[in-house]
Structures are given as structure tokens and as C-alpha cells.
Amino acid sequence: MSIAQIIQNAWNKQSKWLIALRPLSWLYGFGFGFNKFLYQSGIKHKYHAPIPVMVIGNITVGGSGKTPLLIQLVKYLQSKNVKVGVISRGYGGEGPFPHQVTLDSIPDVVGDEPCLIVQSTGVPMAVGSNRREAIELLLQHYELDLIISDDGLQHLALDRQLEWIVLDNNRGLGNQKILPEGYLREPVSRLEQGTVIEHAHEPHSHLHMHLEVAEPYLLNPQFDQASIFDPTLDYYAVVGIGFPKRFYHTLETMGVCEFQCHEFPDHYDYEISDLHFEDMNPIITTEKDAVKLLPLLKKHPSYQREIWVVPVEAILSEQCYQLLDQQLGALGIQIH
Structure with a gap:
């Protein structure tokens, strides 16, 4: 069993020995916070895309249901004649990057989740660790109204107008510690800075989703x-x-x-x-x-x-669609 798998199992069990990793969490937190300061102060420059960007991500390591959510949102926007494109890091793919994803793409090149997204929706999509290059590649070939970034919540180099953060209540936030003592990429307070979509069968929020099996x-x-x-x-x-x-x-x-x-x-x-x-x-x-x-x-x-x-499909509350319509309308994107 790999070290990564051992730590993953410890996270799921909230093992007490994880406290030994706290100094590394402090180091991770300092590094992330300092990098965030550099972008906020303008020392590091963000990329501002010529069209609005919406990020769908989470603050935890591992699955939260964001990919089914993204697929459902893309289908909804397509049904409303919104010209949407998707970008992703292409994790697991070997490139070369940036790379357009098509129905003929294979996971070894572009990653598994991008293949699933395009096979499910046919949406224009490009992958690569450099989000600017991925967006520019898409805009070379398509006239789009909106870019959705699959993950990338912590990719501070990309400016965004909307953030939807998926919170999986089935898994929770564990010990609420950041990496590697816990499985949080950012502190819990980050949830106050975006639109939180609760993934749960018995939600506490009006903005919620669950996965339905086909x-x-x-x-x-x-x-x-x-x-x-x-x-x-x-x-x-x-x-x-x-x-x-x-x-x-x-x-x-x-x-x-x-x-x-x-x-x-x-x-x-x-x-x-x-x-x-x-x-x-x-x-x-x-x-x-x-x-x-x-x-x-x-x-x-x-x-x-x-x-x-x-197969699973994300089922969203009506309030999610209503909020999305309002948010996009404020950005000049009309939902018909």
C-alpha cells in the first residue's frame, strides 16, 4: 500500500496519529496563504479572460460530486442556448498541452474526467495546467459566452466571476484540518467566499444536489x-x-x-x-x-x-438553477 493510500485511509478514519503531520500542514498553509497574498497584492498577475469564467470546485481532496454537477450544468446551459466551453487541468493525461478534448480523445492523453464530460455533453473543452492557454485554445475555435473551469478553485492565477463550491455532506470535512493532517485544500472559512452547493440526500440548504442512479x-x-x-x-x-x-x-x-x-x-x-x-x-x-x-x-x-x-446524474434543486440564471444575468448572459 502506497503512502498516499495510507494517509487517505487515515483521513477517512480520522486517525489520531495524523497530528504528527501538523507541522507540514502549517508549512502548507503558510505557503498557500503567501501565494494568495502575492496575487491579491498584484505582485503576481492573474489572467483575465475576455468572457466570464465560472469555477466549479471543492475544498477537499478527492471526490465530491463536482463532475456530475458540471455535466448537468453544461446540459442545462446548452438547452438554454448559452454557448459554454469547459477547461480542466487534465489530471492523469500526458498531453501535449493545451489539448482539445473530442469524442475520440483517450484518457491517457487528456485525462479520464475530461473524456467523460465530453462524451456526456459534446461540449467544447480544452485541458492543460496553464488555464490561460486552455481558454485561448478554445476561443480560437469557438465563439463562447461562458467558460466553466472543472476544478481550479485553488488555481489563483485564473481570475473568475463565479465560484460554485461543492460540499459533500456524505463525506463531511473530516477533522477540518488542511493538508496533510486533514484532507482540506483550504480552511473551512473558504466556504464563505463562494456559492456552496450541498451534496446530500437530506440537505440543510436550499442550494443542494444529489446523485441519482440510472x-x-x-x-x-x-x-x-x-x-x-x-x-x-x-x-x-x-x-x-x-x-x-x-x-x-x-x-x-x-x-x-x-x-x-x-x-x-x-x-x-x-x-x-x-x-x-x-x-x-x-x-x-x-x-x-x-x-x-x-x-x-x-x-x-x-x-x-x-x-x-x-451511470449517475446530478439532480439539482430548483433554487440552484434560479441562482445560476440570476448570476449569469448579472454578467450579461441571458438565459432563454
Whole structure:
């Protein structure tokens, strides 16, 4: 088990030994705060895009539900004839950057989440650690009204007009300590500076979302796609996401009670050997993992085990859409 995985497990359990990492948290906090001061004072310069920028992010390490939220917002804006584009760091991709994401892009080049976003929406998208270059690449090819940044809440070099911060109440804020003693990227007070979208089935805020499960589908291209999903079977739950417990909870709500957990690091680069087990029980996984597994299956057409994918959709409260319409209207972007 890697050091990163050991720390991740300690965060989830809020282990007491994490206090030993407090000096590193102080160092991280000082460095982040000093960098923030440099941008606020103008010593470091921010990039101001020629069109409004909206950032969707979180203050925690690992999954919070921001990608399903982004996908849903893109679909909503597209339905309202808003010309929207998306940028992302492209974590897990090897580039070269900046790089446009298309339906033919592969995760090894642009990252897994960008592939999922474009496959789900067809939105114009570019990736790269330099957000300015990604935005300029998009604007060379498209006339857009709005740029949405997938993550990048802590990317201070990018000026933004809107910030939506996803707060996953299913996971919470742990011990409320910043990295590495806890899994916060910024102090809890950061939540006071943006629009907080509560991710919870029993929310306390009017601005909330939850994930709704759709019918699972077979990933294997050579199998009969008319096959019916059977929740009573034994499954291997193969996941490489930031917060695997959410996926396990989803399986339980679907009636899948018999599954063995096989966790990999977030954005993991799978090998076909990771999908081999002693028997032929099926695998069940997330859409994010599926975008990496499908190219692997195409390289190994003899692989015969069923792999089922569980799609999820972000369901937003009506107040989220009302607020978005108001915020965009204040920026001169009319929702029709």
C-alpha cells in the first residue's frame, strides 16, 4: 500500500496519529496563504479572460460530486442556448498541452474526467495546467459566452466571476484540518467566499444536489448489450475514484449486497491484470473508471468477464438553477 493510500485511509478514519503531520500542514498553509497574498497584492498577475469564467470546485481532496454537477450544468446551459466551453487541468493525461478534448480523445492523453464530460455533453473543452492557454485554445475555435473551469478553485492565477463550491455532506470535512493532517485544500472559512452547493440526500440548504442512479449498462463491446443487469449476483467492485465509499453506498441502494471491494488510487491507470480474478463473477464500476477501462478492453478483445457500469446524474434543486440564471444575468448572459 502506497503512502498516499495510507494517509487517505487515515483521513477517512480520522486517525489520531495524523497530528504528527501538523507541522507540514502549517508549512502548507503558510505557503498557500503567501501565494494568495502575492496575487491579491498584484505582485503576481492573474489572467483575465475576455468572457466570464465560472469555477466549479471543492475544498477537499478527492471526490465530491463536482463532475456530475458540471455535466448537468453544461446540459442545462446548452438547452438554454448559452454557448459554454469547459477547461480542466487534465489530471492523469500526458498531453501535449493545451489539448482539445473530442469524442475520440483517450484518457491517457487528456485525462479520464475530461473524456467523460465530453462524451456526456459534446461540449467544447480544452485541458492543460496553464488555464490561460486552455481558454485561448478554445476561443480560437469557438465563439463562447461562458467558460466553466472543472476544478481550479485553488488555481489563483485564473481570475473568475463565479465560484460554485461543492460540499459533500456524505463525506463531511473530516477533522477540518488542511493538508496533510486533514484532507482540506483550504480552511473551512473558504466556504464563505463562494456559492456552496450541498451534496446530500437530506440537505440543510436550499442550494443542494444529489446523485441519482440510472440503469447499469455493459461496457464490453463484444457482449450482448440487451443483457439485463442482475443485482443478486456477486460482483467485484473495481473503483479508482476519490471517495470509493460513496460508490459502495450506491451499490447497496441498488440492491447489490454481495460485492468485493477492489480500490485503486484516483485517476488510476489500469492494466488488464487488474481485472483478472479467480472466478468469472462480473465486475461493477463507475462511469469515470469506464472511460479508462474501455480502451483497455479494445486492446484485449479476448477478455470475457462482464463489466457493468453504473451511470449517475446530478439532480439539482430548483433554487440552484434560479441562482445560476440570476448570476449569469448579472454578467450579461441571458438565459432563454
